Amino acid sequence: GQNIDQPTEMTATEGAIVQINCTYQTSGFNGLFWYQQHAGEAPTFLSYNVLDGLEEKGRFSSFLSRSKGYSYLLLKELQMKDSASYLCAVSESGGSYIPTFGRGTSLIVHP
Amino acid sequence: GAVVSQHPSWVICKSGTSVKIECRSLDFQATTMFWYRQFPKQSLMLMATSNEGSKATYEQGVEKDKFLINHASLTLSTLTVTSAHPEDSSFYICSAADRAQPQHFGDGTRLSIL
Numbered sequence: 001g002q003n004i005d006q007p008t009e010m011t012a013t014e015g016a017i018v019q020i021n022c023t024y025q026t027s028g029f030n031g032l033f034w035y036q037q038h039a040g041e042a043p044t045f046l047s048y049n050v051l052d053g054l055e056e057k058g059r060f061s062s063f064l065s066r067s068k069g070y071s072y073l074l075l076k077e078l079q080m081k082d083s084a085s086y087l088c089a090v091s092e093s094g095g096s097y098i099p100t101f102g103r104g105t106s107l108i109v110h111p
Numbered sequence: 112g113a114v115v116s117q118h119p120s121w122v123i124c125k126s127g128t129s130v131k132i133e134c135r136s137l138d139f140q141a142t143t144m145f146w147y148r149q150f151p152k153q154s155l156m157l158m159a160t161s162n163e164g165s166k167a168t169y170e171q172g173v174e175k176d177k178f179l180i181n182h183a184s185l186t187l188s189t190l191t192v193t194s195a196h197p198e199d200s201s202f203y204i205c206s207a208a209d210r211a212q213p214q215h216f217g218d219g220t221r222l223s224i225l
Contacts, residue, residue, distance in 0.1 A: 033213055087154070
């Protein structure tokens with residue numbers, strides 16, 4: 001089984017940088033995903049990390065440390081439209097490609 | 112990129128009716144499709160996993176006779192909510208994946224049972 005922990009809610013100012021952390025405990029690790037979900041909509045894939053390190057994709061970056069069971073999603077130059085829920089999901093090893101989702105972090109960006 | 116189409120987007124129906132939701136992968140063959148349910152302000156909860164041509168694997172607590180899943184081809188899976196009741200009202204989301212793709216989600220179906 002898995003235990004995924006991320007903050008429930010965060011607030012930030014437009015134009016700033018915000019880091020959303022995710023810690024996990026799993027018996028075997030097969031990758032970590034970040035998704036963005038706007039209210040009333042389905043999640044949108046943001047990133048996938050399977051090796052340690054930082055993956056950068058435009059304004060969004062995702063970091064993984066497998067030894068620490070830790071990841072973060074970094075959002076730069078925040079925009080109002082970045083207000084959404086950010087879901088951390090972990091896939092276990094052993095042949096399964098099915099990630100388990102955390103409860104999500106609700107990010108509120110204000111002017 | 113990969114696109115998953117889910118239909119319908121909204122369903123409002125009377126208690127006791129059955130509702131079918133379709134999920135299609137449009138530009139890749141999805142070996143596996145997933146069905147999730149999400150209640151307001153809660154996380155996605157996996158209901159079942161379906162592989163093409165075989166029976167779906169249901170998560171604990173999900174009634175397989177109530178939530179019928181058919182995965183007839185590599186691009187289509189359907190979820191039928193049988194004899195729906197108000198407590199079945201929720202946001203149902205499908206996703207599709209294969210070994211080369213992370214999960215990509217459909218737009219979801221908002222089901223309201225009166």
